[in-house]
Amino acid sequence: MTEENIKVQIKNLYKIFGNKPQKVLPLVKDGMGKPELLDKHNHVLGIQDVSLDIPEKRIQVIMGLSGSGKSTLIRHVNRLIEPTAGEILVDGEDVMKMSEEQLRDIRRFKMSMVFQKFGLLPHRLVEENVQYGLTIQGVDESEAKKRAQHWIDRVGLTGYERHYPGQLSGGMQQRVGLARALAPDAEILLMDEAFSALDPLIRYDMQSILLELQDELHKTIIFITHDLDEALRLGENIAILRDGALIQEGDAQEIVLKPADDYIADFTKDINRAKVIRLYGLASPAPEGFDGTVVDGEMVLSEAFPVINDAPNRIVGVTDESGKMIGTVDLNTLIHALHA
């Protein structure tokens, strides 16, 4: 991966829920854990010293089970939730220091959000919902209508403009939510378990739509999910939270091949490793004078098996994005990689 700009930077973020969060903050900083804090001080630890750099124009997945603080974390980025301590920099500007108006502007123009429970306006038509962000910005009606129509078409809702959200299925409602978030043309897209409420087939569809759009739009997307398959499919970077703390951060290969602890290993146990692990993650330094078959490092194991099996000595060279060879993989490594 090449050097990239950091779009959103989270620095030493803490969030404690309760009556006097500032009072117990020093205790947490000294290492008091979530259960003890709840037991002795009746405060709930939401976010615990999270620092995360989110690169521009990529999909950053934040994953964790329910109660791990992931939805709390994403709400700090547009400050729907006030932190107890810490900083969030968006393009170098601290969101936490913004005035009410600056905050409103950043929410109107710089970031938009998609919600697990859609959050559509039930009394407005689909097209009015998609226009919502634009109306708030003050874009005039005919312009807003035109831009909204573009996104309605893009998410495949043409013909449903004059329906109410209540008349649509869950999957279609979330398309409205997605179109609404895309219409203001914000650089940052916050997606809070956006597809979790949908059934698996529809969810897969929506993921495809998102990936397709992202290919073209290159937005900075922060995507919250509890579903590892979804995380691995969408995430160029994945951060895993547990009890409000960040426990591992990396790309899909690192998460699957080098889980930081048992919790994550447990998480990754049930996935289809053959379809997730790619060759570049397994490459070891090429033996002296290797001149066999060379394949793309992006190839997943399930595709790589026949190729390697047919290769001389059952070993292949692996390249990176630029086509340079970074090492070799043999059949043995491949078989071992299938077992956690």
Added chain:
Amino acid sequence: MEFLTEFPSLGRADLSAMRRWIDGNFREFTRATGEALEAFFNPLLQFLVWFEDLLQATPWPIILLVIGGLAWLGARDWKITIGSVFAFVLIGFFGMWEDTMSTLAIISVATILCIAIGIPIGILMSRSDRMQSIITPILDVMQTIPSFVYLIPVVMLLGIGKVPGLIAVCIYAIPPIVRLTNLGIRLVDSDVMEAADAFGASPRQKLFGVQVPLALPNIFAGVNQTIMMALSMVVIASMIGVQGLGVPVLRAISNQYLALGVMNGLAIVALAIIFDRVSQTYGKRLQAYRTGHGND
């Protein structure tokens, strides 16, 4: 032993001195402010008189047409429309047309006044729990205190007439609209509110774009209740000089005229049912989007 059987109360002399002191002070207050208050309420009186005169002066077929038209606009239902017109025809046929027009006038003005004051108070109340905890007990008092009790200071201040009657009706009828506006706004789905926040909506944009529209069905139930309660005050208001269907009822009570009382009472019931059905069906149409039968 006397201490246990007799409640240790203030002495009779002390009590009457206290009452005299309160009454005296209030009387002075009325003398000082009565005229200013009357001047303050004068526009309201003018409006009420104008509206009543308008209803009385308009030929009855036109009134029937307007009633039918409004019922149709509100309910979009033939049965309710025809029923409303028919009820008015009966009322006129039995000689209660003029009184009914007077009652209609004061109920309409009282309802408009309650909406104009009640909805903003309800909105204010929904914005802070503190406000809610201050206003709720006041509303409780307004709804439960016997109307005769607040008629006393109102009559002392403003004398007998339409305006004190109107105020008495409003005191009794305003609580439901305040409560239901507050409730309606508080019940707006927090997910929708969060979405509005996330898109950078200002407090104004949230109030008029999201909260009030979504609270409308509840606010409408409040308007309906307010109208019903205003109608139930018609007889009491007639005791302090408000014209209308209450006056013959009052006469019937003091003279034991059964037929007169029942007929005028039924006319009030007819008005109540018409208002109720029309406003309820209108309220239901407001939330058509919830069931997914919106207008395509």
